[in-house]
């Protein structure tokens with residue numbers, strides 16, 4: 001019988017849904033980077049770690065991306081016409097984006113450039129059917 005060591009297994013949130021579009025994967029990387037920048041500078045966490053509050057926010061943001069009705073056609077969440085976040089998380093998102101957005105240009109320039117380009121997309125009016 002083959003026994004896999006638990007330390008080498010990835011969680012579902014690390015792997016992502018099998019049908020995930022690369023755009024959604026990139027969006028998750030972007031939010032991941034932004035939350036890490038914010039948490040390290042505000043909650044004195046070590047590089048690569050998150051405090052429980054920021055970890056909860058990031059899980060929520062990734063869950064919203066999984067459920068986003070626009071999927072790969074989405075604009076940036078900040079320009080979304082429906083904005084699906086619940087109120088406390090919406091406020092948290094604004095705080096994190098306001099702080100980490102400008103810092104992304106120097107720390108994660110590739111993701112930052114994609115985010116800027118995505119912001120020029122027209123906000124979709126219709127939802128995308130998930131495969």
Ligand code: SF4
Nearest residue numbers: 064068077080083084
């Ligand atoms: S805020 Fe808009 S674009 Fe962002 S995940 Fe929610 S529905 Fe999708």
